[in-house]
Amino acid sequence: MDATPPDRPTTRRTRGRPTLSDQVVAQTRARIVDAAKALFRDAGFGAVSMRRIAADAGVGTATIYEYFPSKIDILRHIWADIFELLLSRVQAAGEKERGHAAVCAMASAYTGYWLENPDHFRMVFLNEDRSERGEALFVESFNITHRLQPLLTALEEGQANGEIVEGDPVLFLQVLIGGLNGIALNGITISELAWTEPQELVKLLTSLFRR
Template structure:
């Protein structure tokens, strides 16, 4: 049986890191991963390569993240948090319910068009399994940020809309906005209408249907 350390005797190993030091190390690893994933793709980067670029050993890397997907999911949460923080500000600045809905829809699409590499990171990373995506969606608070879409849509539709209809229309709104962003980003050579026109037309259909 191991004997307890004697008073005043130095123990082996490094001192425990403070919560701030742990957060800084995680942030540094995430920043490095973001750069590599955006430039070379998630599937192309190994944990050994990431550790080397982050200036640590693979063993150290696993002390801060359980897996490569654990890092990717943290980046997804970071990006989506940035998106919806910005959209919350957009919603708060617009008093008219319908104008607020349009502004949020346009802001959502505009974000991805402005940050196309982040769109690929969040929605089109290769080497990610469906089980991993399902785990992220079901186990992350990030998904609740999409409630903003239902909130602004519900206000624009008015108090008469039934809960079931609002749920369906909110899902249609999410599909509409992601579909517009996806087509404009991935299908070049098509004379698409302006993003704002597409968003406004789609939202008009949701409000009238």
């Protein structure tokens, strides 16, 4: 199953009913997604029904199913939008650097995005993905591993030029992402503690990989 839903409703219109323009379809989908974002943020994913999303979006309950087969499909659509923004920023941050310097730049951009968008962080990490119809989970359908390739490449380049310690670069990537997520998690959900400046923590974390 693709992470991003199709551009048109999934069910066919009944005979005699006018075909919706691409613009109307896009606008209706956007209203549904915006309503779901607000409800998931304020009430939590588990407390929200498709009927409530439809009501807040100003569409009929039957109509919402023409755009999204289930509530988890809406959440995955939101996740896809978030990760497109996040990973585009991460990749752009490392384009002018190589090796360890690229790792540092991308790590800083990664954590910075979450701290600037705490609602996005909560939307992603405080909601569990579930396979309701045997379809692939989001991390598989969105191919998260492949999209983190720029960071992995930077680690490999750093090892090749002697800047980064020897070891499994995939393992290093997993440790790095885990650490960056932890820094963001602490800053967003336990903000009452006097944490060291997040970018200083990122700097320390990335220094652990330097030869």
